[in-house]
Amino acid sequence: MNIFIKTKSYLKRYGALNLIRKVTEKASRGFDISEEFACENLTDEELLKQRNYKFLHSPVISIVMPVYNPDDRYFRQTLNSIKNQSYENWQLCIGDAGNNKKNKILEEVFGNDDRVKYLDIPVNYGISGNSNKALELATGGYIGLMDHDDILTSDALFMIVSKLNEGYDIVYTDEDKTDENLNRYFSVYRKPDFNLNLLLSNNYMCHFTVISKKIISEAGNFRSEYDGAQDYDLFLRCIEKTDRIGHVNKVLYHWRTVGGSTSGNPFNKEYAFDAGKRALQDYILRNNIKGVKVAQMEDPGYYRIRCGRKGKLSLSMVVDGTITNDGSDYYLVLDENMKISSSDIDKMLKRAYFTGADIVVPKIIRNGRYEYNGRAYTGNGYTPSLKGKREWYKGQSNLGILNMDVNIVPAKGILIRKKLYDKYINHKGRYICNLKGSFKGVKMVYAPESVISK
Incomplete structure (x- = not known):
C-alpha cells in the first residue's frame, strides 16, 4: 500500500501524538523477523519422515477456501503450499464466486487430484455465503479455514493432526506475516494457550484454525450478518460447544500483506471491526451476561468488555501485611509505595465479578514505565513482558492493554480472594505462577483498564 495513504489513514484515526507513539513503539521492536520460520524450515528428510508417520487417528482435514478474484500468482502459491503438505489426508474445498474463475x-x-473439490458460484453471496457453499463440499471430519492468498508451512497439517490426536475439537496455531513476494517474514505472533478473556478482546486465534465439522454444524455455520468478522463470530459460537481447545505453539501460517488486505492496512475494512463488535454483543446475549457493554478500542479489531456490576463483592486493603478489615470477599494487596484510585479499584472488583477470577491484576507502572503487564503461557514460554517500557506502549498485538487470563502475577498489587490469601502470604517469591505448586488452577485475570502507580 502507498505509504502516504497509510500514514493519512493513521493520522486521521490516532492524531499526531498517538501516531508518533505508535511509530516509536514499533521501531523499538526492530524489524521483528519471524525467527521461527527462518530457523525451522524442515529438511526433505524431515518432511519424508512426517509423510511416512502413522497416526492412531488420521482424519481428513477439509480446507475450506472461499475464492474471489485473487491474484493468479498469489493463488498458485497458496495452492502449492497445500499440495506440499507432509500430511496427505486432506481435502481442498473451493467456492469460487469471482468473475475471473480459477478452475x-x-x-x-x-x-486430476480427487482431493480437490471446486464449485463455481454464479452469484456472489458474500464471504459467509461463499464459505458455506464451500463448506457443503467438505466430507472431512475437521474443517480448516484458509484465505485464498495465504501460505501454509509444509508441516502445518501434520502438526495440527498431532494435536487432534490428543483429543481436541478445535486447534489453532501461531502465525506471522509475509510480504507480497514471500521474501520477508515478520510480526510473528506467539499466541497463548486457549485464553477466553483474550478472545473476548480480539480474535487472537485467527489463522490457522481447524475445527470439528460436527461442532461447526452445531454452531450453525457462517452467518452473513457478520461478514468481515465471520471467523470471529464462528469461533465465539464454537467455543460454546466444547472446552477441548488446543494450541500448536509454532508458526504454521503466513498471512500475506497486500495493499487491500486487513493484514496490510487494518483501516481497509472498518465494517469488519463493527461486525466483530456485534459478534461479541451476540455472544453476551446468548450467554445471558448482564451489566456489560462492548466498546471498540482505539486500534481496529480490539474490544473492551466494560463491566457495570460488582454484585455484593466487598474489599479490604492489605498494605505491607496489615489488613484493614477481615470480613471481605477480596483483599487488595499493596505495598506502601503503591497508589490506585478508587475508580480503578471499582473496575477491578467489576472485572472479578464478570470473570469469576480468583486474582485480578492491573497494569503496574513505576516512574512512567511498565513494571507489570499481563503474561499468559504460550506453550513454550510466556507472552512478552513490557517491563521498563513507557506506560503508553501497547505491546505486540496490543497484549499490554487487553484483558486476558494470565499465568504470572506479581506478589504485590493484586486483588485476591480472601480464601486464597493464606496460601498467598506463604509465597516467598516475587511472582505467583498458576502452572505449578499450590496455585495450579487459580484463575488469574489481567485488567489493564485499572492502573497502580509507584
Whole structure:
C-alpha cells in the first residue's frame, strides 16, 4: 500500500501524538523477523519422515477456501503450499464466486487430484455465503479455514493432526506475516494457550484454525450478518460447544500483506471491526451476561468488555501485611509505595465479578514505565513482558492493554480472594505462577483498564 495513504489513514484515526507513539513503539521492536520460520524450515528428510508417520487417528482435514478474484500468482502459491503438505489426508474445498474463475489454475497445480473439490458460484453471496457453499463440499471430519492468498508451512497439517490426536475439537496455531513476494517474514505472533478473556478482546486465534465439522454444524455455520468478522463470530459460537481447545505453539501460517488486505492496512475494512463488535454483543446475549457493554478500542479489531456490576463483592486493603478489615470477599494487596484510585479499584472488583477470577491484576507502572503487564503461557514460554517500557506502549498485538487470563502475577498489587490469601502470604517469591505448586488452577485475570502507580 502507498505509504502516504497509510500514514493519512493513521493520522486521521490516532492524531499526531498517538501516531508518533505508535511509530516509536514499533521501531523499538526492530524489524521483528519471524525467527521461527527462518530457523525451522524442515529438511526433505524431515518432511519424508512426517509423510511416512502413522497416526492412531488420521482424519481428513477439509480446507475450506472461499475464492474471489485473487491474484493468479498469489493463488498458485497458496495452492502449492497445500499440495506440499507432509500430511496427505486432506481435502481442498473451493467456492469460487469471482468473475475471473480459477478452475484452470487448480487443474495446472493439482491435475486430476480427487482431493480437490471446486464449485463455481454464479452469484456472489458474500464471504459467509461463499464459505458455506464451500463448506457443503467438505466430507472431512475437521474443517480448516484458509484465505485464498495465504501460505501454509509444509508441516502445518501434520502438526495440527498431532494435536487432534490428543483429543481436541478445535486447534489453532501461531502465525506471522509475509510480504507480497514471500521474501520477508515478520510480526510473528506467539499466541497463548486457549485464553477466553483474550478472545473476548480480539480474535487472537485467527489463522490457522481447524475445527470439528460436527461442532461447526452445531454452531450453525457462517452467518452473513457478520461478514468481515465471520471467523470471529464462528469461533465465539464454537467455543460454546466444547472446552477441548488446543494450541500448536509454532508458526504454521503466513498471512500475506497486500495493499487491500486487513493484514496490510487494518483501516481497509472498518465494517469488519463493527461486525466483530456485534459478534461479541451476540455472544453476551446468548450467554445471558448482564451489566456489560462492548466498546471498540482505539486500534481496529480490539474490544473492551466494560463491566457495570460488582454484585455484593466487598474489599479490604492489605498494605505491607496489615489488613484493614477481615470480613471481605477480596483483599487488595499493596505495598506502601503503591497508589490506585478508587475508580480503578471499582473496575477491578467489576472485572472479578464478570470473570469469576480468583486474582485480578492491573497494569503496574513505576516512574512512567511498565513494571507489570499481563503474561499468559504460550506453550513454550510466556507472552512478552513490557517491563521498563513507557506506560503508553501497547505491546505486540496490543497484549499490554487487553484483558486476558494470565499465568504470572506479581506478589504485590493484586486483588485476591480472601480464601486464597493464606496460601498467598506463604509465597516467598516475587511472582505467583498458576502452572505449578499450590496455585495450579487459580484463575488469574489481567485488567489493564485499572492502573497502580509507584
